Amino acid sequence: MIRYQKQLSEMAFHDLLTGLANRSFLVDKIKSKMAExxxxxxxxxxxxxxxxxxKPVNDTYGHAEGxxxxxxxxxxxxxxxxxVDTVARIGGDEFVCLLELKDRPECEKIINRIIKRIEEPYEIANGTETATVSASIGVAFYExxxxxxxxxxxxxxxxxxxxKRAGGMKYMTKDMASKLRKSRHKSGSHESIGAEAAREQDLP
Structure with missing residues (x-):
């Protein structure tokens, strides 16, 4: 019975494929870290x-390789x-890292390290081939x-x-997005600004 209850707990708070935390666990953890x-x-x-x-990896080699x-x-x-950090898979090919930092510059170092690591080749098809993926990351700080x-x-x-929309940007923070909008405004990219502003209206 105890083992069964432990299995149920694992299923409730962890992603079955990767063993990482799932969204439910992550939300509880974020709430706790906010209070701290x-x-x-x-x-x-x-x-x-x-x-x-x-997606090309999935389409070419199948879901098992994906x-x-x-x-x-x-x-x-x-x-x-x-x-002190938490990493979760919240569906598909989307992951979330909850970071506890001494300052914001430390975040940049960690994100760049993650990006570099993710871009290293992956062995697939029983090691006979390699595939590469990259990551787009959005970083929101608790205010x-x-x-x-x-x-x-x-x-x-x-x-x-x-x-992703910026092209060539590996990650984005609110400050970076604000600078990008100002740069586009100066260059006359009004349509891009309007579309992005509409999509980001929930950002503080």
């Missing part, structure tokens, strides 16, 4: 990651993060306000799509 941050003043960041060029690649991505993320975990995740998700 308000007390201690620590910096909390949510990094929402989507794999680029993953799943093995996702498992390897999970292992690489676990390797690059620290014990010590009344933001809830779901809102913070949504902000990071929107910033991730901003990184």
């Amino acid at each position: 941050a308000r007390r201690s003043g620590s910096v909390i960041a949510v990094a929402y990651m989507d794999l680029d060029n993953f 799943d093995r690649l996702l498992i390897e991505v999970a292992r690489r993320l676990e390797y690059e993060l620290r014990e 010590y306000d009344d933001t809830d975990p779901d809102t913070l995740l949504r902000q990071a998700d929107q910033l991730m799509y901003s990184a």
Whole structure:
């Protein structure tokens, strides 16, 4: 009975494919870290990651190979993060890293390390071939306000799509997105600004 209850708990809070935390566990963890941050003043960041060029791997080699690649991505993320951090798979090829930081510059170092690690080749087809994927990441910082975990995740998700749309941008923060909009405004890209503003209207 105890073993069965443990299995149920694992299924409720962990992703069955990778063994990482799932969305339910992640939301609870973000809520807890927010409370700690308000007390201690620590910096909390949510990094929402989507794999680029993953679909061709699935389409060419099949879902079994795609799943093995996702498992390897999970292992690489676990390797690059620290014990104070949490990594979750929240569906498909989307992962979220919850980072506890001493300052914001530390976040940039971790994100760049993750990006570099994800871009290393993956052995597939029993080691006879290799595949490469990359990552687009949106990073949202907790601002010590009344933001809830779901809102913070949504902000990071929107910033991730901003990184994809920007082209050549591996990750995006709110400050980076603001600078990009100003740059586009100066260059006269009014249509792009309007479309992006509409999609990012929930960002604070």
